[in-house]
Amino acid sequence: MYNTVMKQTYECEFLVAGAGIAGICAAIQAGRLGIDTVIIEKEMTLGGNAGPLFGVGPSGAHVNNEFYTETGIVLEIEERLSKEGARPAQNYMALNTSALWDRVISDMLREAGVRIFRKHLVTDAKASHSKIRSVSVTNIENLDQLDFMINGFTMDATGDAHLAYLSGAETVIGRESKSETGERSAPEKSDKTISAASLMAITVDTGIRKTFVPPPGTPTWNPSKPANTFDPNKKYNYIFQVDEGGLENGLNSMTSPQALYESLVEHIYSIWDYFKNTKYKGLAETHELIWISPILGRRESRRIVGDYMLTQTDIEENRDFPDAAGFGGFYLDYHPPSHDGGYETVFYYNPQPYQIPLRCLYSHNIKNLLSGGRAISATHLAFTSTRVMRTGGLLGQSAAVAAYLCLKKQVNPADIVNSYIDEFHTLLKINDVFIPGIISQDSSNLVNSAVISATSEASLSIPSDPISPQYTKSPATARIYSIPDKLDKVMLYVWNKKKTLGSLELVISYGKTSEFIYNEPELNKSPAEYSFHYPERENDVSAFDVIYSKQMKIPAHYHGWVSYDCGISKLEAADRKTVRKCLKIKATGNVDLALNGNPPDFIEGDNIPLFCIEPAYVYGSAHNIKDGVIHREGIGLLHQWISSPNKPLPQALTIDFGQKVAIKHIDIIFDSTEKTEADMFYCKGELASPRLVKSYSVDTISSGSSKTIYETKDNRHRFNKIILAEPVETDSIRITVNSTVTEGNPARIYEVRVI
Numbered sequence: 001m002y003n004t005v006m007k008q009t010y011e012c013e014f015l016v017a018g019a020g021i022a023g024i025c026a027a028i029q030a031g032r033l034g035i036d037t038v039i040i041e042k043e044m045t046l047g048g049n050a051g052p053l054f055g056v057g058p059s060g061a062h063v064n065n066e067f068y069t070e071t072g073i074v075l076e077i078e079e080r081l082s083k084e085g086a087r088p089a090q091n092y093m094a095l096n097t098s099a100l101w102d103r104v105i106s107d108m109l110r111e112a113g114v115r116i117f118r119k120h121l122v123t124d125a126k127a128s129h130s131k132i133r134s135v136s137v138t139n140i141e142n143l144d145q146l147d148f149m150i151n152g153f154t155m156d157a158t159g160d161a162h163l164a165y166l167s168g169a170e171t172v173i174g175r176e177s178k179s180e181t182g183e184r185s186a187p188e189k190s191d192k193t194i195s196a197a198s199l200m201a202i203t204v205d206t207g208i209r210k211t212f213v214p215p216p217g218t219p220t221w222n223p224s225k226p227a228n229t230f231d232p233n234k235k236y237n238y239i240f241q242v243d244e245g246g247l248e249n250g251l252n253s254m255t256s257p258q259a260l261y262e263s264l265v266e267h268i269y270s271i272w273d274y275f276k277n278t279k280y281k282g283l284a285e286t287h288e289l290i291w292i293s294p295i296l297g298r299r300e301s302r303r304i305v306g307d308y309m310l311t312q313t314d315i316e317e318n319r320d321f322p323d324a325a326g327f328g329g330f331y332l333d334y335h336p337p338s339h340d341g342g343y344e345t346v347f348y349y350n351p352q353p354y355q356i357p358l359r360c361l362y363s364h365n366i367k368n369l370l371s372g373g374r375a376i377s378a379t380h381l382a383f384t385s386t387r388v389m390r391t392g393g394l395l396g397q398s399a400a401v402a403a404y405l406c407l408k409k410q411v412n413p414a415d416i417v418n419s420y421i422d423e424f425h426t427l428l429k430i431n432d433v434f435i436p437g438i439i440s441q442d443s444s445n446l447v448n449s450a451v452i453s454a455t456s457e458a459s460l461s462i463p464s465d466p467i468s469p470q471y472t473k474s475p476a477t478a479r480i481y482s483i484p485d486k487l488d489k490v491m492l493y494v495w496n497k498k499k500t501l502g503s504l505e506l507v508i509s510y511g512k513t514s515e516f517i518y519n520e521p522e523l524n525k526s527p528a529e530y531s532f533h534y535p536e537r538e539n540d541v542s543a544f545d546v547i548y549s550k551q552m553k554i555p556a557h558y559h560g561w562v563s564y565d566c567g568i569s570k571l572e573a574a575d576r577k578t579v580r581k582c583l584k585i586k587a588t589g590n591v592d593l594a595l596n597g598n599p600p601d602f603i604e605g606d607n608i609p610l611f612c613i614e615p616a617y618v619y620g621s622a623h624n625i626k627d628g629v630i631h632r633e634g635i636g637l638l639h640q641w642i643s644s645p646n647k648p649l650p651q652a653l654t655i656d657f658g659q660k661v662a663i664k665h666i667d668i669i670f671d672s673t674e675k676t677e678a679d680m681f682y683c684k685g686e687l688a689s690p691r692l693v694k695s696y697s698v699d700t701i702s703s704g705s706s707k708t709i710y711e712t713k714d715n716r717h718r719f720n721k722i723i724l725a726e727p728v729e730t731d732s733i734r735i736t737v738n739s740t741v742t743e744g745n746p747a748r749i750y751e752v753r754v755i
Contacts, residue, residue, distance in 0.1 A: 061329025576638025
């Protein structure tokens with residue numbers, strides 16, 4: 001039967017080349033939107049560098065910016081992986097080599113109706129009149145030839161812009177000069193140098209003594225290079241601090257990938273020899289090197305030229321773009337070609353989350369070619385931040401939404417930028433894509449005109465007298481990062497246990513983090529001069545201005561609230577472009593101060609006093625679900641209903657439409673984002689975020705009677721989409737939160753969409 005190569009012809013509306021995180025997110029989104037989608041992957045296993053062939057867990061803006069995790073399908077993937085046990089038992093920042101990884105991703109693609117072609121390689125692309133008309137693919141296993149007729153759009157998610165190159169799309173490679181881009185860190189002359197590549201390895205404590213003799217010719221490891229990824233006290237270790245390649249005329253992941261891979265394997269032997277036989281000699285006798293990644297971990301190669309090229313300056317100035325399609329926030333870190341295989345990193349900047357425009361996600365000369373992942377339109381320096389996988393996955397999903405809108409309107413991506421950007425942003429939000437700084441209202445959402453109420457709301461208002469609080473005689477300080485509009489009064493709960501008059505001073509100060517520190521590291525240092533140094537950034541407020549101060553006398557034996565009439569207005573509220581703005585309340589005296597045993601996560605301090613303010617600051621207002629933002633923006637901007645932490649669950653949110661309406665679809669967006677990435681469930685090996693709503697129900701309320709139309713007791717997802725079998729008429733709906741993943745957390749909901 002296979003004496004001759006078989007040739008087959010297919011049609012599709014959306015062809016995705018490359019099944020890394022960006023390609024997977026794009027294909028799933030396109031399929032869910034009803035687009036006839038295929039995904040082409042050159043390996044047998046899906047996932048690219050994020051999958052079990054390499055094992056690096058996706059990273060993104062959350063690495064450097066508290067609460068800023070990417071949402072949408074890239075987060076849903078993490079939820080599904082955790083839910084279905086597709087993670088190693090021991091984890092580090094979501095590193096992953098589970099064999100179940102591929103099955104989970106395959107199921108998600110198939111559920112979306114996506115056709116998967118494994119071990120297939122894109123070999124040609126025919127373009128005419130500035131559009132790709134067909135893509136030729138070879139089955140690597142048996143050399144069958146497949147031609148895909150493109151009735152819509154293509155997406156290059158290869159990471160190396162292979163499809164773009166074959167189609168004649170303009171691409172670039174290497175470093176631009178300062179005169180070309182105006183970037184402060186660009187070299188004086190452009191060149192073809194790219195970032196180094198890496199390998200991953202795994203060691204296991206087998207419990208059996210085993211020697212390691214490095215193969216002949218293995219280089220000696222340079223002990224001055226970073227080598228902190230092995231701990232002999234752990235059973236299971238990932239080793240990844242080896243880099244090499246990138247020189248225009250040397251080993252290079254584009255021109256000599258096979259030779260580069262072989263050389264990097266030698267460096268894995270080198271660093272393992274150093275760990276086992278030198279650094280941890282005698283402590284690692286039972287540890288064995290059991291696995292080296294079978295694929296090369298490329299960082300940089302070709303990039304597609306779009307209608308806009310993102311720059312280092314855009315990122316560092318945190319420029320807003322009307323056509324924002326996603327966001328980044330990872331370091332600007334360049335891995336230069338290593339002299340000795342050691343892990344080298346040049347850190348230029350540690351950014352706030354920044355917008356990435358849609359104009360970076362499509363080719364400027366091939367009108368139906370989109371991109372996500374590493375090959376988007378960005379300069380070499382901007383690429384050092386946009387290259388990471390969670391950023392790429394978010395952009396892949398956004399590119400698929402753009403393709404859907406183009407097919408629907410019969411236009412090109414540039415037309416979305418010019419004429420349909422509001423509809424684009426609404427579609428992104430409907431599919432749980434959050435972009436900092438973008439507020440979008442869906443005109444079809446019945447909640448927009450409804451009256452919202454809740455059984456309780458989190459606030460800094462006067463509670464009843466606290467029950468058995470803890471007290472301190474030390475100074476107590478609260479640093480508040482979600483800042484109210486004004487402070488007429490501040491009240492503290494005290495106990496003067498003395499027979500004499502006591503005193504208590506309240507000092508209120510305001511401050512914010514300073515401007516960023518721009519690093520300009522020296523390049524081309526000798527190996528002996530290299531030092532690993534993260535870019536500097538002030539993440540905590542260090543300088544405060546006092547805006548109110550008063551000392552009050554506390555009567556003997558007084559036990560209760562003390563009120564300060566401070567009359568402070570026009571406070572500078574939190575914003576997404578400042579790391580932190582802080583209102584500091586400090587109480588000092590010779591009386592006992594009650595402490596807040598369960599403060600909200602935007603209030604920090606060693607001894608946080610129990611305090612409240614007037615007018616009441618309702619930071620968890622039920623009306624937040626209508627503000628058009630579906631995610632927290634840093635520590636200060638909350639954008640969600642939060643039930644009172646002083647009242648146990650169940651708590652409920654009621655949406656009154658003011659008239660009888662027919663509903664058929666309800667979306668609910670919960671909160672699953674921890675303060676830091678290291679605290680996220682997928683990095684800690686947990687099944688779900690502790691704060692996530694686990695058990696809830698939805699009831700319709702009409703003419704005084706209620707009926708449950710949906711209920712779940714084991715929710716694992718931030719984004720819940722409820723599609724009713726038949727439309728239901730009702731005056732209002734009630735969402736009752738019965739429990740969270742970890743007991744003691746309040747209910748948290750960002751948005752509800754009802755159509």
